Amino acid sequence: MGFCCCKDEPIDLDSEVDLYHFDLHRAVGKGAFGKVRVVEHKRDGQLYALKYINKKSIIAMKAVKNTVQERRLLEEINHTFIVNMRFAFQDDENCFMVLDLMLGGDLRFHYERKLTLGEDAVRFYIAELSSAISYLHSQRIVHRDIKPDNVLLDKDGHAHLTDFNVACHIEHGKALTSVAGTVYYMAPEIIYRKGYTFTSDWWSLGVMAFELLFGRRPFRGKKSVEVMRSIMHDTPEIPEATGHMASAEAKDCIMRLIEKSPSKRLACKPKGAGLAELRAHAWFRGYDWEKLDKKAMQPPFVPDPKKLNFDFSHELDEYMAPSELLTHQKRKNRDVNKLSKEMRQLEEE
Structure with missing residues (x-):
């Protein structure tokens, strides 16, 4: 599946969900507003797609409103033929949305x-x-x-x-x-x-x-x-x-x-x-x-599970830019985080 990163100390899986609750696997997508990689929940082994968006990029692109709006909409909806959101959280650097994993590609x-x-x-x-x-x-x-x-x-x-x-x-x-x-x-x-x-x-x-x-x-x-x-x-x-x-x-x-x-x-x-x-x-x-x-009709095409049904360059890009590589490395804990403060101010506008 790819590389995994783990936190050294024990993780309280009953605590509020954060990045440490997941093992990180391969990158599978990249867009104007974020990147996507496969993650595995450490409690039950369930695979998800983790969409993460760098806060500096959000602010620079004036996309705070879109990001906040997307999360709020996904919190409201749940449908058989929609990629639904299961968890959402953030740290000092990124906003995260944990979504249903679609292994068949777009x-x-x-x-x-x-x-x-x-x-x-x-x-x-x-x-x-x-x-x-x-x-x-x-x-x-x-x-x-x-x-x-x-x-x-x-x-x-x-x-x-x-x-x-x-x-x-x-x-x-x-x-x-x-x-x-x-x-x-x-x-x-x-x-x-x-x-x-x-x-x-x-x-x-x-x-x-x-x-x-x-x-x-x-x-x-x-x-x-x-x-x-x-x-x-x-x-x-x-x-x-x-x-x-x-x-x-x-x-x-x-x-x-x-x-x-x-x-x-x-x-x-x-x-x-x-x-x-x-x-x-x-x-x-x-x-x-x-x-x-009810998803009871047989689809006319079933993706080959042995093949990568996405552009491999997404993963290559991720590892060609090690400074941007998502890891479990601890972020600096500051009482007042400048980026989070800016995000809140822009969200309220």
């Missing part, structure tokens, strides 16, 4: 190696993710960054939505106007900045389905402004080249998810009726939704 990793994932697989992932998205919306949470990179597979091949860094609550009667997310997956209503709600997540799901099934994104450009212009004005064309064939039902479902008008977009009916509309679509004819929600 959809971007598998897509880039296969070019397309096949219609059965894409339909299965869209079905599972639709359940997660509908649940979030019922909690008045909009994710705002649904894309292949943020969908992780467990060891059995089930899809789980992760990365709530730009997710937020929507208050009753109030629309969002801030631009957030990844430009290729942004809904037109986000770009126009005239106000948007939960409908933007269904658009992003449709863009992702298009990409996974047809091998390219529906809206493209060399620069962000060109991508935005394409999203606002272009009608995507479905490639019909060999290897990209899809059923008429699949094409209809995906094109209706990327309908530019939110009021006409599939799954966007008000008062929670959107999920039922999606599930009633012909592309999902014959689906046993009760079995799917």
